[in-house]
Amino acid sequence: MGRPPDPARRERTLARATDYVLAHGLAGLSLRPLAAALDTSPRMLLYDFESKQELVAAVLAEARRRGATRLTENLPPKTASPEERLRAIWAWMSAPERASYVRLIFEVHADGLAHPENYPDQAEAITGWFDTLGATFPDATTGPDDTVTPTLAMAVMRGLLFDLTTTGDRRRTDLALDRFCELLRP
Amino acid sequence: MGRPPDPARRERTLARATDYVLAHGLAGLSLRPLAAALDTSPRMLLYDFESKQELVAAVLAEARRRGATRLTENLPPKTASPEERLRAIWAWMSAPERASYVRLIFEVHADGLAHPENYPDQAEAITGWFDTLGATFPDATTGPDDTVTPTLAMAVMRGLLFDLTTTGDRRRTDLALDRFCELLRP
DNA sequence: CAGTATATGGTACGACTGTTTCAATAACGA
DNA sequence: TCGTTATTGAAACAGTCGTACCATATACTG
Numbered sequence: 001m002g003r004p005p006d007p008a009r010r011e012r013t014l015a016r017a018t019d020y021v022l023a024h025g026l027a028g029l030s031l032r033p034l035a036a037a038l039d040t041s042p043r044m045l046l047y048d049f050e051s052k053q054e055l056v057a058a059v060l061a062e063a064r065r066r067g068a069t070r071l072t073e074n075l076p077p078k079t080a081s082p083e084e085r086l087r088a089i090w091a092w093m094s095a096p097e098r099a100s101y102v103r104l105i106f107e108v109h110a111d112g113l114a115h116p117e118n119y120p121d122q123a124e125a126i127t128g129w130f131d132t133l134g135a136t137f138p139d140a141t142t143g144p145d146d147t148v149t150p151t152l153a154m155a156v157m158r159g160l161l162f163d164l165t166t167t168g169d170r171r172r173t174d175l176a177l178d179r180f181c182e183l184l185r186p
Numbered sequence: 187m188g189r190p191p192d193p194a195r196r197e198r199t200l201a202r203a204t205d206y207v208l209a210h211g212l213a214g215l216s217l218r219p220l221a222a223a224l225d226t227s228p229r230m231l232l233y234d235f236e237s238k239q240e241l242v243a244a245v246l247a248e249a250r251r252r253g254a255t256r257l258t259e260n261l262p263p264k265t266a267s268p269e270e271r272l273r274a275i276w277a278w279m280s281a282p283e284r285a286s287y288v289r290l291i292f293e294v295h296a297d298g299l300a301h302p303e304n305y306p307d308q309a310e311a312i313t314g315w316f317d318t319l320g321a322t323f324p325d326a327t328t329g330p331d332d333t334v335t336p337t338l339a340m341a342v343m344r345g346l347l348f349d350l351t352t353t354g355d356r357r358r359t360d361l362a363l364d365r366f367c368e369l370l371r372p
Numbered sequence: 373c374a375g376t377a378t379a380t381g382g383t384a385c386g387a388c389t390g391t392t393t394c395a396a397t398a399a400c401g402a
Numbered sequence: 403t404c405g406t407t408a409t410t411g412a413a414a415c416a417g418t419c420g421t422a423c424c425a426t427a428t429a430c431t432g
Contacts, residue, residue, distance in 0.1 A: 001432075025301065028301075030419065048297050051421085148358065151359065154345065154349070155343055158341075158344065173337065176338040188408065189408040217390065229411070233409075238389095
């Protein structure tokens with residue numbers, strides 16, 4: 001009885017909305033232009049997502065999901081040395097195809113700092129990409145509970161990404177990672 | 187003849203507006219609340235700054251100016267070793283009093299990535315704080331034109347600041363800097 | 373066909389935005 | 403006091419925002 005629901009529609013919209021946010025950023029996001037770009041209406045966006053806040057939350061979750069799966073697919077094998085894995089992760093994160101994701105991470109991080117109330121746990125969720133990465137090389141440590149070396153390695157990655165995204169100087173940032181790998185060798 | 191201009195007013199407003207932006211962030215900034223907090227009116231803000239864009243530009247320039255002078259004041263002596271200066275800069279940048287500045291830097295960086303058109307040169311100007319820091323230890327290099335080690339050191343700083351501002355884990359980030367200093371020793 | 377639940381379009385509301393317009397006030401020199 | 407210039411308030415303008423309301427269309431069951 002009654003017209004059957006179409007749950008696929010929400011998913012389709014979510015996917016395209018995520019593309020849109022990755023392309024245009026979160027900052028000036030508003031329903032009407034978004035809906036226009038997605039061949040739908042603000043009415044339907046709220047019908048599927050209840051409110052803009054929940055839509056954004058869903059988009060961030062989706063972006064995070066994508067990043068996670070994309071990463072595990074292109075992960076270097078467990079057998080590789082820590083240095084090889086470090087280089088692989090840098091290559092993966094700094095690739096131009098990842099620029100949108102990186103941009104979104106920085107945006108959520110910055111907005112979360114100024115307005116933590118908007119990110120009950122999503123800020124951590126997005127920023128958690130980095131943690132996910134950190135977990136991929138639990139070695140390269142000096143001992144069993146050495147959380148310091150992974151922290152440092154992730155900081156190098158984040159910092160170089162910051163540099164690369166602002167200056168675009170790939171050669172210099174690549175060389176800086178090389179230098180870090182050198183330092184890391186015993 | 188005629189009433190004399192009062193250029194001090196603009197400066198006073200700029201100073202207080204900068205405080206406000208440092209406290210509340212750039213994201214949701216709008217003239218009416220800002221004016222209310224500054225005991226003035228949106229009318230006067232535009233009278234002094236022509237437009238919101240130029241006001242924001244002026245605020246960013248002022249913030250940068252403050253950061254630069256604050257830094258040179260607390261700079262470690264030239265005679266100190268690179269490691270000592272590195273530690274001093276980290277202590278300075280990661281101090282709680284600098285949290286607002288750091289937050290603003292990340293915010294401008296993120297917004298500049300998504301909307302470069304809004305930052306003809308100001309993005310560089312703000313982000314340039316880091317470059318200023320980098321210039322303070324031109325040694326710790328392996329040679330005369332080694333730009334790589336400063337790049338790496340700045341990346342460590344940026345990355346650890348990112349970590350510290352999100353997780354608040356000062357102990358772990360401090361230890362990570364210690365570890366980096368160890369690695370840096372020959 | 374009627375009944376029913378889902379999916380839409382259209383529209384309007386109230387609140388906000390940056391900015392402008394018009395008028396009034398304030399401080400000076402002559 | 404008058405002219406002149408700087409300063410300020412109040413209000414309005416044109417636009418956008420998220421969202422709610424109401425009607426209609428669509429797709430199914432019986």
